[in-house]
Amino acid sequence: DAGVIQSPRHEVTEMGQEVTLRCKPISGHNSLFWYRQTMMRGLELLIYFNNNVPIDDSGMPEDRFSAKMPNASFSTLKIQPSEPRDSAVYFCASSLAGGQPQHFGDGTRLSIL
C-alpha cells in the first residue's frame, strides 16, 4: 500500500522565493498534519486538517506560512517569502481519524540560502 507521499524530497532556494511543499495522504485517511523538524526544536505541529477543513493552525509560525487542502488526496504548505530560518525538514502525516496513529511521509528537506 502506498504511504504518505511528499514532494519534492529536497528543495534549495534563495531567500525571498516562494516555496510550495506537496503531500498526498494515505487513501481513506481523514486527518492530515504538517510538521516541521529541526535540531533545536524537534518535531513541531504546524497545522492539521479534518475532512479537508483546517482545524488548528496555531503552530504556523507566521503569516508567511499557509496551508491548503483542496481535496481529500492533496495538500500544500506554502512559504512566501521564504527566509533562511525556515530551513528544516517538513513532514506530512495522515491518520484514519482523530486520535488514530499518524503515519508520516519521508519529508521535504528545505534549505533557504
Next chain:
Amino acid sequence: GQQLNQSPQSMFIQEGEDVSMNCTSSSIFNTWLWYKQDPGEGPVLLIALYKAGELTSNGRLTAQFGITRKDSFLNISASIPSDVGIYFCAGSNNNDMRFGAGTRLTVKP
C-alpha cells in the same frame, strides 16, 4: 504547550544488550505512541498504546502505558545493528500529538 521529557537523550550499547527508554509528561494523554526515525526518512510507528496500564509487544519491542497516563516506556530486547536510529515517544489527545525530543540509539556490533 504540553512538554514531554524523553530520556536518555542518547545510548551507546553493544549488540545483544537490552535497551530501555522512557517518556514523562506533566499532562495526561489518551494515547501513547512510539516511533523510530532513520536518517532521511520520516518517523515510523512502532507501537500504539490506548489504555492506562496497557503493555504491548511488537517482536523484540515492548511498551507500556503508565497507570497515571503521564508516562510510557519502551524496551528493546537483544538489540541488533539495525535498531540504530532515533526513537520518539508521542502523547496524543485526539489530533493534538506532542513529541519527545528523541533517544538516539547506537548499537556496536
